[in-house]
Structures are given as structure tokens and as C-alpha cells.
Amino acid sequence: MAVAEAPISEPHTSALGSINPRSISVFGSTGSIGCNTVELLSQNPKSFSVDALTAGSNWQLLAKQAIELGASVAVINDESHYNDLKNALSGTNVEAQAGNVALVEAAKIPSDMVVAAIVGAAGLKPTLEAAKRGALVALANKECLVSAGDILLKEVKKSGATIIPVDSEHSAIFQVFDFDNPDSVAGITLTASGGPFRDLSLAEMQSVTREDALNHPNWDMGAKISIDSATMMNKGLEIIEAFHLFPVALDEIDVLVHPQSVVHSLVSYVDGSVLAQMGTPDMKTPISYALAWPGRMTTSAQKLSLADVGRLDFRAPDNERFPALGLARRALQTGGSAPTILNAANEVAVLAFLQGKIGFVQISAVVQRVLESVNSVAMGSIDDVLAADDEARDTANNVINTIKL
Ligand SMILES: NC(=O)c1ccc[n+]([C@@H]2O[C@H](COP(=O)([O-])OP(=O)(O)OC[C@H]3O[C@@H](n4cnc5c(N)ncnc54)[C@H](OP(=O)(O)O)[C@@H]3O)[C@@H](O)[C@H]2O)c1
Structure with a gap:
């Protein structure tokens, strides 16, 4: 259903001091949060301009979105799809890029707002980069706060970035x-x-x-x-x-x-x-709240x-029945790298379940085993986070390999 042009209440000032239209980059534009965001942006072309859109491997949808929104750059993380993306964008003004270095570089484009909607720890580096340059960050990617909360918030404090939860x-x-x-x-x-x-x-x-x-x-x-x-x-x-x-x-x-x-x-x-x-x-409500913050905008969400x-x-x-709740609380109480370990083990266990390698109740069991096996250590840098994440993933894969369905 089409909605009226968003009446963002006032010409607002972003964290970077620019006025309407607010410039936006969407990381993970082809996902569930990303598609809802793209829909809201396309319905409100006078309120928003679009810099970068990014995806993991879905180059077809990424190219379609980038053309529709008139984005400057489209980045595909999976480099094997660079030529597909480039061909799909030929004859347009959208620049095609690929790979995880390009993904992080795209976060340095001075958009007023970065929508962080990549799933999992893969979203960590671009989100951190956006925080470092003081952007407004509309944060859907909860895993990056879970695995690197202290480090991300340190950068936010240093740069004056603002996180608006999605x-x-x-x-x-x-x-x-x-x-x-x-x-x-x-x-x-x-x-x-x-x-x-x-x-x-x-x-x-x-x-x-x-x-x-x-x-x-x-x-x-x-x-x-x-x-x-x-x-x-x-x-x-x-x-x-x-x-x-x-x-x-x-x-x-x-x-x-x-x-x-x-x-x-x-x-x-x-x-x-x-x-x-x-x-x-309807996720369009919280997404629109972040996009229009500190104003509000009309959405097609059912009243x-x-x-x-x-x-x-x-x-x-x-x-x-739901031991994951207790595991998360305990990881937070333990501190250090424990939440990073929890998150990484969970990502591996969820993927293994989706691939039919383990049963549903084994997801939390795997996370628990990994939390018990990997020592929590203090974390001062993003490299510490990535090292803890790697170790937890290896351990989770080892645990999963011992499970017989
Ligand atoms: N969906 C919701 O209603 C909702 C609600 C609250 C919070 N969240 C949070 O929002 C985040 C996104 O969730 P979602 O449901 O939208 O996920 P999703 O539908 O699976 O979409 C994930 C997005 O991330 C991209 N991506 C995946 N792996 C990547 C990688 N290695 N590098 C770069 N990009 C990658 C995907 O690209 P491809 O399409 O090419 O794979 C896609 O654009 C998650 O952290 C989730 O917890 C979601």
C-alpha cells in the first residue's frame, strides 16, 4: 500500500549537522529489516537520499534496490558476485563494489545515518566504522552490541555518535x-x-x-x-x-x-x-522511528x-524450557569475552540447526558447552573480540561434530 510522503516533523539536524534530506546508508539492505527500510526510503524520496546499500550475496535484489533508490554505491560482500553486480548496474550512476574491505570502506562514506541491518557478527566492523566517524547509527544488528558492546560504546562516546535502537x-x-x-x-x-x-x-x-x-x-x-x-x-x-x-x-x-x-x-x-x-x-514502526528521529513519519503499519x-x-x-535466557544473563555477569563467546557459539549452533546437523534443543546445549569450555578473557580491542569470536566458533564446530542425531 502506498503511503503519503513522510511528514518528518521539523527539518531536523543530524549528529553531523546536516539538514533534510537526511542521507542514509543501509548495511544489509536485502534482508528483512533492510527491505522494510528500503520500502520506507522509497516512499519518502524528499526526506531521504541514499548513499550506500550493501548485501551478502543477493546481488540481484541489491542492484534493483540501488537503481530504485538512486544510491551512489552498492557493495556485495561475496566477491564472486562482483561481475554480476557490475553488469546489472551498467548504464546507471551506481558504482559496484565487492568484498569485506569495500563493506567497511562504505561505512566511511559521510552519510548522516547508517542503518546497521547485517545479521550476526559480520556487521561488527562496518557498524564500528560508522560509530567512529560520529554517525547516527540506526542499530538493528544486536549481535554487534552483544559481542563488542564496550568497544562499540567507547567509540560512540569518543566520536559523539548516536545509537538509535531498531x-x-x-x-x-x-x-x-x-x-x-x-x-x-x-x-x-x-x-x-x-x-x-x-x-x-x-x-x-x-x-x-x-x-x-x-x-x-x-x-x-x-x-x-x-x-x-x-x-x-x-x-x-x-x-x-x-x-x-x-x-x-x-x-x-x-x-x-x-x-x-x-x-x-x-x-x-x-x-x-x-x-x-x-x-x-510491524518492524516498519521502529525502523521509521529511527529513520525520522527525533521526528516521526507516516508508515503503512496497521494501526x-x-x-x-x-x-x-x-x-x-x-x-x-528456555535455558538460553539464563545463559545470556550468566555471560553478561561473567563479563570479558563471555558475551562474545555466547554470540559466536549461538550463530554457529543456529546455522548447524538450519543445516540439519543438530536438533532444536541442542542449540542451547552447544552454547552452554562452549561457554563452559572457552575461558573468558578481558577485551580491549576489536582484535580481542575477533580472536574470542574465532575461538568460540572453532569450539562450537568441534562440539557439533561430536553430536549424533
Ligand atoms: N527481522 C526483524 O524483524 C528483526 C527485528 C529486530 C532485530 N533484528 C536484527 O536485525 C539484523 C538483521 O536481521 P534480518 O532479520 O533482517 O536478517 P536477514 O533477513 O537474514 O538479512 C540479513 C542481511 O545481512 C546480509 N548479510 C548476511 N551475511 C552477511 C555477510 N557475511 N556480510 C555482509 N552482509 C551479510 C544479508 O545479505 P543477503 O540477503 O545477500 O544474504 C541481508 O542483507 C539481525 O541482527 C537481527 O537480530 C531483526
Whole structure:
């Protein structure tokens, strides 16, 4: 459905001091978050101009998006598709580039805003580069905060970059958190749909398939986050993400299962007030909030009718059926490289599940084994992060090779 040109409330000033149209680069433009972002940008050509778009290997969609949005550069990470991309862009003004060095270079283009929507630790280097140059970073890629939160935030502080969360829960908290009076906040609550297996017993979870796990009841998302939602590791990663984004202690971060996905998260205040942000489960809302921040823009997201929703349910999560939640909390408590290890092991285990090498319940078991086997060490640089990530991936692959289905 077409929507009206976005009325971004005021000609806003970005972190770099430029005025409308806001210039944007989208990293991971061909994914689920990326495609929603591209849709919003294409519906609002007067409000946004597009510098770089990037993809992993989907050169066809990348070329189509880059031509449609009039991007300056299109970068494909998989170098074997450079010629395909170049040919698809011949006769246009879009420059084709390829490889992970080009990906990081694209983050140095002085766009006002970088949308970080690559999945997994692969998004770390470009996001870090955007933070280093003081950009507005619309952050969907939670894995990079999980695996390198302290290092990324150090760069943000140094450069004056701004992170605007895109994850719906963190966007919700960002919208209702009183940053001027953080001492008035008593805690935050991340809501979780509970995923497709929220009502299954552990025994029933033993036999779920890849297709069952990918079939999220409320949200339409990429494969990795859909599996993370099913194991509830997604909520575990989000606890770590929230810990880095908001001035709260770990024991002030709560999780509540809320099957309708209408209340996207809540902030509790010392006077007993609880402020929530609500909406229909559509990622266009939090993405648009980040794109237009500090204004708002019109989207095609279905409007919320609480009368139609009728009832909202909440319950505490079950840590026994969903051990990933506890693993994430423990990794954050351990500190050092433990969250990096957790994230890397989880990425490897999710891929192994998607490839049919391990069963669903073994995903968290692999992560636990890796956390127990690899020592957490202090991390001072991105090289330390990459070394811990590599070691955890090797260990996870070794653990997976010992598993017999
Ligand atoms: N989807 C959601 O609703 C949602 C909600 C909240 C947060 N998030 C977070 O947002 C991020 C993106 O999620 P998604 O669901 O949009 O993922 P997705 O659909 O799998 O898309 C991932 C994007 O990253 C690109 N990519 C993959 N591997 C790459 C690599 N090695 N180097 C460079 N680019 C690579 C993909 O390119 P190809 O298309 O060429 O493979 C694609 O553009 C994740 O961190 C996720 O946790 C997503």
C-alpha cells in the first residue's frame, strides 16, 4: 500500500549537522529489516537520499534496490558476485563494489545515518566504522552490541555518535525512558512473544523441525532471528543489548512473555508508574522511528485497535524450557569475552540447526558447552573480540561434530 510522503516533523539536524534530506546508508539492505527500510526510503524520496546499500550475496535484489533508490554505491560482500553486480548496474550512476574491505570502506562514506541491518557478527566492523566517524547509527544488528558492546560504546562516546535502537523492544524503551532523570527509572521489562514453541514441553521440543522453528507466530523476520526467537536466545541477546543501551543494572532488566506482541516493552519508575510503548507487530514502526528521529513519519503499519485485540496476556518466562535466557544473563555477569563467546557459539549452533546437523534443543546445549569450555578473557580491542569470536566458533564446530542425531 502506498503511503503519503513522510511528514518528518521539523527539518531536523543530524549528529553531523546536516539538514533534510537526511542521507542514509543501509548495511544489509536485502534482508528483512533492510527491505522494510528500503520500502520506507522509497516512499519518502524528499526526506531521504541514499548513499550506500550493501548485501551478502543477493546481488540481484541489491542492484534493483540501488537503481530504485538512486544510491551512489552498492557493495556485495561475496566477491564472486562482483561481475554480476557490475553488469546489472551498467548504464546507471551506481558504482559496484565487492568484498569485506569495500563493506567497511562504505561505512566511511559521510552519510548522516547508517542503518546497521547485517545479521550476526559480520556487521561488527562496518557498524564500528560508522560509530567512529560520529554517525547516527540506526542499530538493528544486536549481535554487534552483544559481542563488542564496550568497544562499540567507547567509540560512540569518543566520536559523539548516536545509537538509535531498531529492535522493537529497545525502540520502545528508547521512546519512554526518561534519559534526563535516569535515577527515576526503577527498571525495564523486555516483552517476548515466546516464539512458536512457547507452549511446548521440553519433550515436545525434541522433535520440532526447522520449518516449525522458522514459523514465528507474530513477526516476519530473517531466519537467524526467527530461530533465536524460538529458543528465546533472542531475548537473551536483547538483555545484553539493553544493558549496553540503557543506564540500568542487570537485575533491573526483566523479561515478560506477552504472546500478542502489542506491548513492545515497558519502563518502571520509582513512583510506581509503568510506561509502555504499544503498536501492531510491524518492524516498519521502529525502523521509521529511527529513520525520522527525533521526528516521526507516516508508515503503512496497521494501526493498533485495542478493542480488536481484546485482551493482553503476560506471564513469566520458563527458564527451564528456555535455558538460553539464563545463559545470556550468566555471560553478561561473567563479563570479558563471555558475551562474545555466547554470540559466536549461538550463530554457529543456529546455522548447524538450519543445516540439519543438530536438533532444536541442542542449540542451547552447544552454547552452554562452549561457554563452559572457552575461558573468558578481558577485551580491549576489536582484535580481542575477533580472536574470542574465532575461538568460540572453532569450539562450537568441534562440539557439533561430536553430536549424533
Ligand atoms: N527481522 C526483524 O524483524 C528483526 C527485528 C529486530 C532485530 N533484528 C536484527 O536485525 C539484523 C538483521 O536481521 P534480518 O532479520 O533482517 O536478517 P536477514 O533477513 O537474514 O538479512 C540479513 C542481511 O545481512 C546480509 N548479510 C548476511 N551475511 C552477511 C555477510 N557475511 N556480510 C555482509 N552482509 C551479510 C544479508 O545479505 P543477503 O540477503 O545477500 O544474504 C541481508 O542483507 C539481525 O541482527 C537481527 O537480530 C531483526
